[in-house]
Amino acid sequence: MAGLPYKIQNMVHFIKKLNVLIILPSYNALVNNFEYEVRKKLQINCIFVVQTAVLFVQLNNWIQASNNIMGKVISIANQKGGVGKTTTAINLGAAFAVLEYKTLIIDADPQANSTSGVGFDPKNIKTSIYECLMDEVEPKNIILNTATPNLDLLPAHIDLVGAEIEIINQPNREKLMRRVVNKIKQDYDFIVIDCSPSLGLITVNSLVASDSVLVPVQCEYFALEGLGKLLNTIKIVQSRLNPSLDIEGILLTMYDSRLRLSNQVVDEVKAHFQNMVFDTIINRNTKLGEAPSFGETIIMHDVTSSGAVNYLNLAREILQKNDLTRIKSSDKQINIEDEF
Numbered sequence: 001m002a003g004l005p006y007k008i009q010n011m012v013h014f015i016k017k018l019n020v021l022i023i024l025p026s027y028n029a030l031v032n033n034f035e036y037e038v039r040k041k042l043q044i045n046c047i048f049v050v051q052t053a054v055l056f057v058q059l060n061n062w063i064q065a066s067n068n069i070m071g072k073v074i075s076i077a078n079q080k081g082g083v084g085k086t087t088t089a090i091n092l093g094a095a096f097a098v099l100e101y102k103t104l105i106i107d108a109d110p111q112a113n114s115t116s117g118v119g120f121d122p123k124n125i126k127t128s129i130y131e132c133l134m135d136e137v138e139p140k141n142i143i144l145n146t147a148t149p150n151l152d153l154l155p156a157h158i159d160l161v162g163a164e165i166e167i168i169n170q171p172n173r174e175k176l177m178r179r180v181v182n183k184i185k186q187d188y189d190f191i192v193i194d195c196s197p198s199l200g201l202i203t204v205n206s207l208v209a210s211d212s213v214l215v216p217v218q219c220e221y222f223a224l225e226g227l228g229k230l231l232n233t234i235k236i237v238q239s240r241l242n243p244s245l246d247i248e249g250i251l252l253t254m255y256d257s258r259l260r261l262s263n264q265v266v267d268e269v270k271a272h273f274q275n276m277v278f279d280t281i282i283n284r285n286t287k288l289g290e291a292p293s294f295g296e297t298i299i300m301h302d303v304t305s306s307g308a309v310n311y312l313n314l315a316r317e318i319l320q321k322n323d324l325t326r327i328k329s330s331d332k333q334i335n336i337e338d339e340f
């Protein structure tokens, strides 16, 4: 390990803890065979081989992240249930954390699936995002460290259901989440907010507190249903409450290459939203479905699974996009008249 930059040594140690073998290219004849091609094509600085999965690590990103805290807030939103919001919040969060970006997941759904998904029993949560929104506790005092280094959680509790009604008469009722986030933003590179399946006040609060919104779309029947309404809500938030809210991208989830329907949905969504759609597509992967029942992120559960590789690639794509943005802001304008 000697002679490697400190950041890489840390990464290797971390993955070793997960009992995964990392082979450096210079030590492996197989990798040496295609190393030149991969380096040339992708312009990367360093390659790790994790059993079957290849993880490309951009040293530049790491070094930049270690020098300044980014504090980027991303809401994961879609008012449809079961499209992969929570799975994305947890595993994108974990992927950022493994790449050494300090990350916080805010569970903004009373169902508390993100909270249980990273290993905490919601029944044991006494103080949650609810009390933070009500300004009864400081978020710093209730943030939990997860089993993944660099990954923290601001948990949810079923009480959050009541918050929708309780905050309706408060002044600045759309800006309560932003006040909470502003108190902790400087401590994190990324804050990922897992929204509930609704376009209610808590989701609007999350959008107001965010720099961008990531929209998971399931490769299923009626994939585009309801998206017009969501994009309209985003547009209203942009025009009235948070002009700097950006669309991070539309993420296709639960893709099954064997199904014609899955491929049709990909084509349809790409035709409609063009370069707003992430290049990374999340495959349907049973490991992704079972990991939460162990209270584990996919990277802890099985780092070699396609789910882990997909979410690591998504993190890499977001990092690249934010460094050298390929989507011009003008291309991100939404036509609110769009009907689906």
Ligand SMILES: Nc1ncnc2c1ncn2[C@@H]1O[C@H](COP(=O)(O)OP(=O)(O)O)[C@@H](O)[C@H]1O
Pocket (backbone or CB within 6 Å): 080, 081, 082, 083, 084, 085, 086, 087, 088, 113, 197, 253, 254, 255, 282, 283, 284, 285, 286, 288, 289, 290, 292
């Ligand atoms: N890519 C995937 N492959 C297989 N199962 C998935 C995948 N993404 C999500 N799931 C499962 O689908 C269900 C709904 O996903 P979830 O992330 O909870 O959606 P949401 O938060 O939008 O309601 C969960 O049981 C989850 O484990």
Ligand SMILES: [Mg+2]
Pocket (backbone or CB within 6 Å): 085, 086, 087, 109, 113, 195
């Ligand atoms: Mg959810």
